[in-house]
Amino acid sequence: MRLDPTSIWYSRSRRHPLTRLLLPLSWLYGAIVRVRRRAYQKGWLASERLPVPVVLVGNLTVGGTGKTPLVLRLVELLRAQGWTPAIITRGYGGRAEHWPQRVTPESDPDRVGDEPVLLARRSGCVVVAGPDRVAAGRLAIALSGCGILISDDGLQHYRLARDLEIVLIDGTRGFGNGHCLPAGPLREPPARLNNVDLVLHKGGAGPGHRMQLHPGELVNLRDPTQRRPLSDLSGQRVRAVAGIGHPEPFFRQLEAAGLVVERWPYPDHHRYRPEDGDRWRGLPVVMTEKDAVKCATFAASDHWMLPVTAILDPDFASHLLRKTDQLRANR
Structure with missing residues (x-):
């Protein structure tokens, strides 16, 4: 079983039982970071x-x-x-x-x-x-x-x-x-x-x-010339795919647009394979633009990406x- 460290780092109570065990390592890490930065500031290490x-x-x-x-x-x-x-x-x-x-x-x-x-x-x-x-x-x-x-x-x-x-x-x-x-x-x-x-x-x-982050139009992975408003999928069930550092805002953004979201989170920088696409069959798929970069080669006709603009x-x-x-x- 893979432990997600964010459950420790962002625990609402901030008193996760593992936190106290890991604190000495954190103090050591912080000390090393400060010494290293000081070394660059003083010219002991060269920028x-x-x-x-x-x-x-x-x-x-x-x-x-x-x-x-x-x-x-x-x-x-x-x-x-x-x-x-x-x-x-x-x-x-x-x-x-x-x-x-x-x-x-x-x-x-x-x-x-x-x-x-x-x-x-x-x-x-x-x-x-x-x-x-x-x-x-x-x-x-x-x-x-x-x-x-x-x-x-x-x-x-x-x-x-x-x-x-x-x-x-x-x-x-x-x-x-x-x-x-x-x-x-x-x-x-x-x-x-x-x-x-x-x-x-x-x-x-x-x-x-x-x-x-403002969402743009959905772009089809198989044929990027096909575009449609996100609102076209309002009320529909979709598989939302996100292999990014913090996928929750992406899922919430789709839900706010009225989509019925089936969440498929993956680790950040996940290496997608055609077998992943096989598991998504049966519903339209909406993914982040970063994920789409790795999925275009095996995308189905109902696979879409959602670009965002800052x-x-x-x-x-x-x-x-x-x-x-x-x-x-x-x-």
Whole structure:
């Protein structure tokens, strides 16, 4: 039986019996994180600065917070401001033997990862994946001649010097029990927010800048030219497939649109196979865009994906563009 750590990290009581057992490891992890960051700040470990500005989009917690839609929206905003952006990303789950790799809309997600392929399809940018963000950035600059780099994740990859840090927080779940790994979901202590440039909350309510994910039209996996409003499936039973870090908002979004949802959650970055598609037969299937990247080759005619677009509050967009204007002036 596989234990889902989120049941510990986001327990409502925050007193899960395993939490106390794991706390000493969390304290050790947090101490190592602080020492490592201090080493980069003092120059004991070297960061490398690339010849173009780097805008980094990251989070403090493990799991999905909506960074990919945010990166896509940043590409649009920066283009409108006159920048030529490129994107670098880790390529999590990719099995390529050599990194970094240029990612195209036709790339195999099994080799380079699902999120990089999605970014390449949606952004129209040069996208480069690789665990070494510095090497990925150099290749992206060489391939694109870009004027600015957007790093999808990598907040803790301090070897890559960055000019602007944006941290995205799940506005509903927050930081869970507030502990670092493994007792909690935090990659770094919350105090790290004191040193970032911009903080954005996905959903939820309260003070601070907000981002909402707005659903678009359903797109057919077998024939992407076929599109239909999500409301077409209102009142119908569907199989909702989601192999993402936090699938609950996706399921709730479908239910809010009136669909009768049969939930099929999978682990984040799940490697789908045709046998999975066989299990979904009998009902229309609606999945996230990230999942669709890996399912198109065996999709049936009633398999649909739901793209989402990041909607940013105007104040956040204004703050961002002022800061990128400063980056241009300082170069």
